[in-house]
Structure formats: C-alpha cells, structure tokens
Amino acid sequence: MKTADPELMRAINRFTVLDTIRRHGPISRVEISERSQLSTTTVSAITGSLLDDGLILTRHEGDIRNAAARGRPRVMLELNPDAARVVGAKIAANHMVFVVSNFCGEVISTLSLPIRVNRQPIGVIADLVEDGIRRCVVDAGLGLQEISTVCIGFPGVVEHRTGRVRSSPIVSEPDIDFAREMTDRLNVATIVESDAHAITLAHHWFGKGRDLDDMVLVSLEHSLGLGVLHGGQLFRGAGGLSHNLGDLMMGIGLPETVRLSALAGEAAILGEQTQQGRFADAVRLGRGMALAETLIAAEDNALIVAATRAGEAVGIAVANIVTLFGPPRVIIVGSSLSLGELFLKTLSDSYRSAIPSSIREIAELVFDPSPDEMWAQGAAVVALCELYESPWGTTGPAPAPQPASG
Amino acid sequence: MKTADPELMRAINRFTVLDTIRRHGPISRVEISERSQLSTTTVSAITGSLLDDGLILTRHEGDIRNAAARGRPRVMLELNPDAARVVGAKIAANHMVFVVSNFCGEVISTLSLPIRVNRQPIGVIADLVEDGIRRCVVDAGLGLQEISTVCIGFPGVVEHRTGRVRSSPIVSEPDIDFAREMTDRLNVATIVESDAHAITLAHHWFGKGRDLDDMVLVSLEHSLGLGVLHGGQLFRGAGGLSHNLGDLMMGIGLPETVRLSALAGEAAILGEQTQQGRFADAVRLGRGMALAETLIAAEDNALIVAATRAGEAVGIAVANIVTLFGPPRVIIVGSSLSLGELFLKTLSDSYRSAIPSSIREIAELVFDPSPDEMWAQGAAVVALCELYESPWGTTGPAPAPQPASG
C-alpha cells in the first residue's frame, strides 16, 4: 500500500496537468485549472516545472476563444514533441511493424516487415526485432541512444510487470524473458506488453475510445485478445497478466472441450490449409482474411460456415464480457474484421441475442479496422505512459528493466 | 479525476493507519509505522486524531513480543468496538438475515427470518426488511438512532452507486430505488449492494480471503453472483453495476441460447417442482439443496444428472473467470454447495479440464459453506467500509443517501 507524502501529491498533480495538456491540445493555464480543479497558482507552478524540464512548450498564438477578446491573451501550452522518442512494435505471426514516435505519440517513422516468424526459435525472433528496431530508428534520423523506451506488443499471454511472455502462438518456448533479452541487446529500457493492451491504449489516445475512460476492446487476430480500460487505466489481471480470450471455454454439452480459439482463431476460420493450401500465400502476406472475404462473396460454402460459426462464437463471448465488465463501449479490432459483412453481421446478431435484456442498452459495439501501424503506435503509447510516470499504477508498477550500465 | 491536496493525503494515510489497526489487532505505533511505511511521527499524529475521535482505544497490556522486554513498553492500539454500529442484511428468496455489528464488524445481534419473499411486491418486501432491521436493532439493545449506516445485500444486479436494484430474482418490478426507499423508512443512511459483493468483503475481512488483496468469489445461490477483489477493493464494473454470473452464455452450437442460470440455478437443479413438488417444503425452509443431497445419495437419477450438469457448467464458468481475471484464489460459496460431494467433485474436475494449461497453477479453488449470517455480516462490512471513508474509491464513491432531515 502506497504511502502518501508531498512527493506523491506533486506526482499526481503533475501527471494530471501533463495528461490534460496532452489530451486537450494547446491549452491555457486557466483552462487547465478549470479542468483539473487545481488552483491557478498550482497550475502555474507545475507548468513552470514542466517547462523547465522541457516537456511542454509555450505558444503565443491560437487563442481561439474569441477574436475580440479583452484582457491579457492566454499563453497556450502543448507537449514538446521532441521531449522524448520511443519505439513501439507489433509482432504478429506473419509480419512485424515498428514505429518511432515522439513525445506526443505521433509517428515519426514506420517500418513494416512482412516476415513470418511463426514458431521460429526465440533467438531468431529477437534478431529480427532488433534489426527492425535499429532500422526504424535510423529511418527516423535518430540514434538508438536518443530512444527513451521501447515497447514491444506481443500476442498471447504477457506478464507486463516482469516483461515475460508466458505463452504466445508465435513462440515455441514457454516463459521467455523477452524484456530482459531486448534490453540487453539494445541497451535501451524495453518493456513487453500484450498486443491487445497496446491497441487498447492506442484507441484511448487516438482512436474510438478517446472520449471514454471505461471501455473494453476485443482483438481478433491470429490469437484473440482482450483489453479492459478502467478509470483511464489498463486493468491487468492480478499479477499483471494479460488476458487470453482464445482460452475461453465455449460450449457445454459438446463432446469435447471447445475453446474460442478453436472457433474464431485464424486457423479455425481459414481451415487447416493455411500452411500449404490455397491460403498459404495470402496468409503469408497477411491477406488471408481478405481473400476469404472474396471467396465468401463467391459463395464458398466451407468458408461461409466457418465465418458464421466464428461470428456466433465471438458474439457470445463479447456478450459474456459485457456481462462481467459492463463497459459503455466495446471496440472490436483485428484482421478478422476483413472477413467482411457476413462475419460482422453474424457477430452483431449473435451478440444481440446473447446479451441479457437487463443490460441490453449498456454497451455499444464499434468495429474498427485498426491498421497494423496503429498497434505499434499503441505499443509506443504504452512506453509513453511509463514516461509520464502515472503515479497511480493500480495494477502494475513501472516495469522497464534498466539497461545494463556499460 | 481527483485532485491531490493535503486533505486527501491525510485521508489516505489516516485510512491506512485505521485499516492497519483493524487488520492487525492490537498493534503498537512502531509496528504500524513499519507496516505502513509512515514515520513514527506521522503515525503518532494520526493515532492521536483517531483517539480524539474515539475510533480507537489504547490498551496497556498484551505486548507479547518478549516477556523480558527492555525499554518503554509498547502501547497497543485497537479499534473501538463502540465507535459505531451498523446493520447488515441479506435478502434471499426464502429467508432474510439481519445483523447488527460493532465498529470491528463483530456481530452483536442476529435475526433470521425464514420468510419467502419471492416475487412479492416491493412494498411488502420493504415492510419485512424494515421490521427485521428494527427488531434486530432492538435485540442488540440499541435504538435506530444509534445506527450509523445500513447496508442491504440483494441478489441480482445492483447498482451500488445509486442503490438501485436493476433486476433481481426476488423482485418483480425492475429498477427499484431500494436505497432511497429504506433510507426514508428508517431515517438512517442505507446503501444497497449485491449480496455477492457483501460475502466477498466478509471473506476478505474474516474468512478465506483474509491474506489476499486479489481474489474472486463465486456465489451459487438462487441466483449466481460474482465478486472481484482487486487491490483490496471491490472491482465494480463500469457504472458500479454488480455482475450477474447467471446471465453468462454457456454453449454454442446448442439449439437454443443457454445461460448458466438455466444449468446451475436453484430451479435448474431442483427441477420444476420447487413450487409444488417434493421440494416445496424444503425449499421454503432453505434446505432444498440439503434434501437434494440425501436424494442423490439415494441415487435419485434426475437429481444426479442435474447436479452433474450444474457442476460441469460452473466449473467451466469459473475457468473462464480465471482466464479473464487471473486471481490467485477463487472462493466458491452459496447454498448449492450443500448438494454435496458429487457436485463439488464434478465442479472441480470440470474446472481442471477447462482451465488452460498455461495458467493451471495460478488459482486455487476453495469451497466454503458460509452460513447466512456471514452474508449479512458482509453487508455490515460494506457499511463499515463507507464509514472508514476509503478515499480511493476507484469504482464508486460513497453513495449513502442522507436521510431526510426531519
């Protein structure tokens, strides 16, 4: 249990001010004071400190409130984009995306590698990731020593606090300390996070969850993930473990145990033929689902059945999640959305029939294609959140292993 | 977003000290300082204030650390049991239990009413609850004006923040403002909470969750509830709604939508005959499950099938909850435990086969009969928590409608 001292107090208020500036663009001190309920005196003191530290900038224009405004004009404050740079990465079965972002979370450079890392030994994956990060940083015109933090979004179950990958569909070995591995390789503090958590924060900062501090995100990719935002913070399970939706048990009374991943995972939808069959090339290019959509349009029966089954299963799973968390919005993202209208409609219908009537109106479903770059950007946001040093890490304290000095 | 000022700081530390005293019995100031990471100076100041307010007491004996202890003896501090009294209640389909507790949460008086309130109009239920509370308070040798807060644990979906009963198996009308109703009747601040949340806190304070700040509780009664403790606090869904496990969808590929309540609810287990059939009297007495156990022992086939089906379903549901929340312990309580060994074993086996292997070791299952009085005691704990004024109410701020003055 954290003890409250003046230092913590300041940290909290400092974060509040910084976050307010981040969210509400160029903003004056008075407005910060109004929004944060802090006195103008305190806001001045804190913004002064932030200016000293170079985290924010002043701008003497852009006071839009009224052209004919009396009185001393407001000085607008905004994040200093160059206050720090971070790297975000998304590792998926058949591609990797890297992003260098500035302090605002804006993307400076991007690198997309359509490489299949599926089931490669961890050393090979680490090699590829290291190369990608170095390349992307160079593309941004920077050196690695100018990067504050790296965050890598991984599919599967990831333990944020320790940076361990507990289980992932793209890694054969279990329980990898990937954060330590990459920290040692890059000599930059590296954190590892669930890809679903990354895209959740991306939507909170830039996407369809900007207006909400409570929401749930379901990611439908090669593996199925979940992100829960609670009070503006990621809700990580006890122990900081990420969730793995694919492990949810669907169905009772069936002869065998059936998990969601067996109904709505990529392999389940595209069939057993992803390795050698007609989908092999498309999957390798990350276009498996798009191809599937065209085939569905051409009335490919097996795929229609698979997509329908998957939509039904996900709809039910989402209904159960809404029953448990009661969020006002559920954002559904991931490559499986490319399956097209049939899948989405089946999912929505299934959700509607599965959601209990008493909470029918609570949550709205929102679909978003969320390009791969946004996932990597989300990882960058995770890194930035560590920099912002949110003091009320209710769930997991700052992990970021320090790079070995020397 | 809450602004941090010295007042909040003090509130946080004050709560920390008070909670430490509550948890660790008679305890000296030095030990509080060690446990809370606060300086002895601060602890002295805060305990002085608590003593002034009459919330704690000193005791000059019981320093057990060493019989031959040098130096000034420690003065032990403990909660003042008489600092406040609260009422806790559990309302169930076929009985009500009331409890008056002191400031420590210890039960002063109990009243159990084996009355079936199922489907009665809300006015009738309110009458019965009011009478029960008044009676129980009198039994404790107190007057209603000596009661600080009342908390009523209700089955079903309850909105803690507003005290509204959204849907409950024992109420026919939807969306009842029961907190307002009882506050007006009793002229005592009354809060309404999910019964599952109440028993969760009871286990955290006195039962099988004393040692953990993160855990999950599943209640199997007439309706199926869930309580999630996260960081020592109840995790209430966005909007402060309680969860309703019975609404979980089990099964896909079945011809119809099947919810958990249809597999493991009381009616589902005992069959359609609870109203007039062989169970009528037993259910009325709250012994339906116990009777079922004896019948199962006598190899009643229908019941064996029902109990097995229920156990399987609950096991799967618990596995899914563990997948989502990752708690170190799951406490399972409720009248359905009386079904006996067959049910428990089926449940455990089902859970074990349903839990993903990657997190198999994370959670332990614990069964607890949890007598009805403990549920009411839990409701009293909810009330006490409000009194302790936990300042970091992450999920729902203090609701307690003030009684109409006059």
Add this chain to the structure above:
DNA sequence: CTATTTTGTCCGGATACCGAATATAATACA
C-alpha cells in the same frame, strides 16, 4: 493615451510529512 479586462505570478498562511532531539516508562544491575 487611459480605463478595463483577463491572465499569470508572487507572497503569506495553513497543513502535512519527515528527521533529530527530547521526554517517557519500563528493565538490568551494582
């Protein structure tokens, strides 16, 4: 060019935490 208005900063007061010194209340021992 002055009055007005709004914004931002400085000053004094209150509060809280903490470390060090001091007071307190017991035992150990000559």
Add this chain to the structure above:
DNA sequence: TGTATTATATTCGGTATCCGGACAAAATAG
C-alpha cells in the same frame, strides 16, 4: 535502593505542497 540502559512516543524545526488574495502584465475599448 538508585543509576544505567533500552525501546517507545512526543515535540521541535525544516521542507514541500496547496491555496487565496494581492499584484504585475498584456492585450482591447474608447
């Protein structure tokens, strides 16, 4: 019995924080 020792609790001084009110600053209105 009286003094030294020891561990606990309180007091004192220092520092950091927030806040309200007075003051300085920078624009427009007339």
